[in-house]
Amino acid sequence: MPTVLRWNGYRIFFYSADGDEPPHVHVVRGDCEAKIWLSDCAVAINLGFAPRDLGTIVRKIRERRPALLEAWNDYFADRC
Template structure:
């Protein structure tokens, strides 16, 4: 489960084995978790975050999207 970014107390990471999924990142903080698609940036699943937190996380993902995509393709391979 590689961590690719830590920002404002949030941990952005990938799970090592998620077959047949488009590029995405998991974001965790304080027992809450959000799954965010990277292309286009959009929430996939939320467990516990409030709407204002979701908006803030989505904005962070947008700001760091190029680096997160690069990390995704570097980890999983560019064919996914």
């Protein structure tokens, strides 16, 4: 599971088996996890993050979206 960003205690990554899905990242911190679609930075799944934290996460994902999409495409290019 490649980690693509660490920031403020958050780890942003994708699972190696996720290549069949549209581009997205998983975000974990403590016991909480969220899945964010990179197409529109929408929250697909939220397991425990408070709304305020989720807003912060989405803003960071939106800010770093080009680099995250590049990492996704680079990683999964050889796996299709």
